[in-house]
Amino acid sequence: MNQTPDRSIGVAVLGMGNVGSEVVRIIDENAADLRARVGAPVEIRGIAVRDLGKPRKVAQDLLTDDPAALVARDDVDIVVELMGGIDPARGLIRAALESGKSVVTANKALLAEYTGELATAAADAKVDLYFEAAVAGAIPVVRPLMQSLAGDTVERVAGIVNGTTNYILSAMDETGADYADSLAEAGRLGYAEADPTADVEGYDAAAKAAILASIAFHTRVTAADVHREGISSVTASDLAAAKKFDCTVKLLSICERVHDADGRQRISARVYPALIPLSHPLATVNGAFNAVVVEAENAGRLMFYGQGAGGSPTASAVLGDMVMAARNKVHGGRGPLESTYASLPIAPVDDVPTRYYVSMKVADKPGVLSQVAGEFSKRSVSIAAVRQEGAGEDARLIVVTHRAPDRAQSETVAALEDMDAVIKVSSVLRLEGTDD
C-alpha cells in the first residue's frame, strides 16, 4: 500500500531545546522508518532558534532566527512548535494553520488558554492540530481520550501530570525531608527549574487539567476554570500523618463530571495536593513518572503510566503526532476536530463534594474533641476518623471527614481556626481516590 509520493513532507521545527533537539535527532536517525510509515520522505526544512550563534549538532543552514519566515515557506507542510509560552507561539501557530499547514505542539500553557481559537483555525483550514505531548509527555492520553473513548461517557480523569512536584513529594515521602530541602534537591538533579513557580504552584498541572477536561467532557475548559493549589505548603509532618492513614500525598489534576441533585451536569477541574490511599494505583507513581487514571461509564477504570517529561519521551509523542499529520498530508483525511458540543458549565470547587484531612494543634484539655466535632456536624460534615496525638504543648488532633460540599469543609476549617481550643490549624489537605 505504499503510494509513490509526489514530493517529500516538509517540517518546520520551532524551538531547539531539550525536546526540539530530540525531535530533530530522531527525524534524522529514523528517516527510513519515517518515510515508510508516512508514505513519503519527511524532511526538515528549517529549525527556528533564538540564538543562531549557539553551537548545535545540526547543519547550520537549517537554522534560522526568523520563525515567521520559516512557517510561511511554501515547502513546509507541518509546523512542530516547541518554543513554549504564549507569544510568539500563538501567532506562529495561527499563521501556520491559516496557510494550510498542520501543527504539532507540546505547548500546554498556550493550549490551556487558546485551544478554541487554534482549533477553529485548524478546522477552517481542514488541517490537523495535534498536541499529545502537551499532557504527560510520552504517555498516550490525549489520543485515547479523544478517539478510543469517543463512544463512552467519561466520568473522571485524575492524574499525576507534573514530574517536578511528584519528584518532590516522593522524596518527602521516602526520606522524611521537608519541602524546601526536597525542592532544592530536585533543582540540583535537574527535576526543578531555577524558578519552579509554574510547577510547584500547580500552574502546569492546571493547564494540563484544562486540556484533559476539554477533551473528556466535550467542553471548552481553560486554565482559568481550574481551581489550583500548589504543594509549597505541604510539610514533612503531612506526609508522616498521611502514612498513619495508609495514604500518601500527591499533586493531582482532577477533572470530574459533577452530577447535581436536579439531574444537571457540571464539570469540576481542579489541582491540589491530596492524600490518596496507598492501595490506589496513583499512590505507587513515584519520582518523575506520570500517570493518568480515566474512569468511564463503560470502560471502567483505565490507567496510563510512563515518563511524563524529558527530551526523548516528549519527542516520542511529538513524532507520533507528526507521523499522523504527515500521513494525512499524503493520504488525505485528518484527525478528529475539537469537540465542544456538550458545553457543560464549570462547577466552582465550593460545590464539589470532597473529603478533608485537617491537622491541628489543640489545647490539651477535656472537651476539645467534642467542640471540634461540633463544628463539623454543624455544617453536616460527617467525620470518618480522628487521631489524637502528643500531649501538653504538642497535643494534636487529626480529623478525616466523609464527603461533603467543599464549602462546608472549608467553612468548618475557618471556624476551627477561630476556636479558643484550637491553637493552630497546621495543615489542611483533601483526601481523594476513595469510593465513599
Added chain:
Amino acid sequence: MNQTPDRSIGVAVLGMGNVGSEVVRIIDENAADLRARVGAPVEIRGIAVRDLGKPRKVAQDLLTDDPAALVARDDVDIVVELMGGIDPARGLIRAALESGKSVVTANKALLAEYTGELATAAADAKVDLYFEAAVAGAIPVVRPLMQSLAGDTVERVAGIVNGTTNYILSAMDETGADYADSLAEAGRLGYAEADPTADVEGYDAAAKAAILASIAFHTRVTAADVHREGISSVTASDLAAAKKFDCTVKLLSICERVHDADGRQRISARVYPALIPLSHPLATVNGAFNAVVVEAENAGRLMFYGQGAGGSPTASAVLGDMVMAARNKVHGGRGPLESTYASLPIAPVDDVPTRYYVSMKVADKPGVLSQVAGEFSKRSVSIAAVRQEGAGEDARLIVVTHRAPDRAQSETVAALEDMDAVIKVSSVLRLEGTDD
C-alpha cells in the same frame, strides 16, 4: 464545526452476545452524544443473530438471521462484527469491506490469521478496519501503538491480555490453591468458559500477541508465528517457590525485537507462564484485569491498565472505533492503514535469550549440586541463584539462571532429566521482567 449531514450513518451489528448487546444498548442510550460526536445520527439498521426466537431487549424488526443480506444493504455504512470465530465472520467482513463499508471487529482469532487479507481489502476500498477491542478489551493499546508511537521504535510489548488465566494464577497466588481448583472456581464465577482450552492453553493470548507484534514491528505476524505454552502445568508449589524469589507467576504475551549479533533484527512473539519480580508493574495486575507494558526507544516504558474483558468494557472499545469510522464517513479521510514495511523475520524461541527457573526433586547426597551446575555450565548457561530445600525423599533443588539462548536452557533441562541424581524435574518456568 457541526456539519449538517445528508443522512444518518447506518450500522449493522453482527452477533448479539455479551458485547453485542452492550453495543446495541449504548448506541440507543447515547444517541444524542454519538450524533454530536460523529456529526450525524448513528442508526442501527439491523442485528444479525443465530437464533431469532430468543427473547432480546431490542425491537424485533431489527433482528435477522441473514447476516450476509444485512451486510449487503445499501444503507449500511459500518459493520460491527462481534460473532467471533473464523467463519462466517471472515467472509462477511470481506464482503463489507469490498462494498465500501468500514468494519469494526473484536475478533482476535480472525485477525491473528487473516489481518493481511482483510487489511488489503480495506486499503483497496479506502475504508477503515478497526479492532481496538480485539486486544485487552477496554484498554486502548492498538491505537496508541499504531498512532501515538508511530514516530518511535518499539523494542518490546509484554502484556497480561487474558483475564481467565490471570484470574486463575492470581487465585493460586493468593490462596495457595492448585490449578484444577482455581480453574473450577473461575468457571463457577463466570471467568472461565465451559471449554477453557483457548484461554488456559494460551491460544487467546497468542492471537493477541500476533496482533500486537504486527503493529509494533510493522510486520505481518500470525498466530502460527507465536510460540505458545499454557498454564495448565503450573502448580501451587511453583507459585510458592516464586514467592521465595520475590516473584509471582503470570501468563505473558511477549513481543520482542531481537537484536542478533550480526546487527540484523528479528521478532520474537511468545506466550508462556513466567516468573516476574513483584516489583515489576505487571506483577500487581490481578484477577480479570489486563495490562500491557510497551518499551520504546524514546518513550521509555509505558503501561496501559484496565478491564480486558466483559460486555461493557469491550463495547466501549468497539464504540470508540465505531465513532472514529463514522466520523470518517461524515468528514472524509480514514485511519492508518496496515503497516508491514519492516517485514522482519520471526526468531524461533530457541534463539531468544531467556532466563529459566527449574525446580527438581533430587537425591539427597553430596555432589548433586555440583553435577547439576555442571550441566548448566557445559552449555554456557550461568546460574543466578540456587535454593536447596527439604531433605531425604523431599530434597529439592531450585535453580534460576541468567539470560542465555532458550535452546541452551531447554537442552540443559533435558539433560537434567536424564541425570541419576535428579529424580524428577518437577517444574520449569521462564523468568521475565528483569534487566539482566
